[in-house]
Amino acid sequence: MTNPSPQLSPAPSAREATRAPTRKGVLRAAAKVSALVPHTPLLALELPEGGTVWCKAECLQPMGAFKxxxxxxxxxxxxxxxxxxxxxxxxxxxxxxxxxxxxxxxxxxxxxxxxxxxxxxxxxxxxxxxxxxxxxxxxxxxxxxxxxxxxxxxxxxxVHAYGDPWVIEGQGSTGVELASQMDCFAGGPPTRIVAPCGGGGLASGLALACPDAEIVPVEPEGWDDVTRSLAGGAIVGVGASPPATACDALQTMATYPINFAVMTSRGMRGVAVSEAEVRAAQIHAFRKLRLVVEPGGAAALAAVLAGKVPYDGRTAVILSGGNVDPAAFAKVIVQS
The missing domain is CATH 3.40.50.1100 (Rossmann fold)
Structure with a gap:
């Protein structure tokens, strides 16, 4: 199996090679996005054990994801x-x-x-x-x-999916919207943001957008290279034989230095979730929020529901995408 690393990717242009993502860039991106599409809803979700988390429904973007x-x-x-x-x-x-x-x-x-x-x-x-x-x-x-x-x-x-400074800034616009919405509905900005993680573009952007919030990247088990990289202090890849996962949106072989630098500067710690936990989160989002969320998009909620991430009254969860195969989604819901 080919195991791509950051070094095997197309070389950045001279303009890209000297540029790091910035909070100023995130704010510029947020202004652009606000002029392009309506803000996605922020929904209060009561948890089975009690308490509330705030779910940012990026699955309702025009093309179904925060991307x-x-x-x-x-x-x-x-x-x-x-x-x-x-x-x-x-x-x-x-x-x-x-x-x-x-x-x-x-x-x-x-x-x-x-x-x-x-x-x-x-x-x-x-x-x-x-x-x-x-x-x-x-x-x-x-x-x-x-x-x-x-x-x-x-x-x-x-246009790399996560290892690009402009892409990182654009994903960070999610956090700008989220902070404004939570100020209004939750009594203050988020203290913690739990987000699905593939290569770390969203997690990096959120860190720039919300510098005072804890950012928790969540990956599927066996594809938790970012979690292991953050724990070990160096970028490691997924490995030669990663398991099958329904979270196709989170199947990246390794993060990039540009993402890793932002994530480590904030002392992030990642979390891995099982396939069963992801399915349970999809079902919960469907029943309680009336939302269709794809497996990768439900990973962050899975971590909260499974008790792997603590929450308070200002913990936010990103529901990052809803582009799921109808038959596969129906199977998850019917078997619940």
């Missing part, structure tokens, strides 16, 4: 010359749709490298949004190497 934020900020920051050359992204589906949605709106050509086993709903929607999809085998091919070849051949700009 629209980073994609829009990144693509609107491209120069005219970069726009003319088009963009390339790698994604299991949510970042793919975010980039495709933004690219279509801005008149930019987009090519997305996606795993052949991505949910059909994500593949078909990415194509419907006008992007060219290039498939790869998740466990035997390097998506980053494929993207690098396309970028070199076409002169395209890589």
């Amino acid at each position: 629209i934020r980073g994609a829009w900020h990144r693509l609107t920051e491209l120069t005219e010359e970069e726009r003319a050359r088009g963009v390339v992204a790698v994604s299991s589906g949510n970042h793919a749709q975010g980039v495709a949605w933004a690219a279509r709106r801005l008149g930019i050509s987009a090519t997305i490298v996606m795993p052949a086993d991505a949910p059909e709903v994500k593949l078909s929607e990415t194509r419907r949004l006008g992007a060219q999809v290039v498939l790869y085998e998740r466990l035997t091919q390097s998506r980053d190497a494929i993207a690098a070849e396309i970028c070199a051949a076409q002169g395209s700009v890589l």
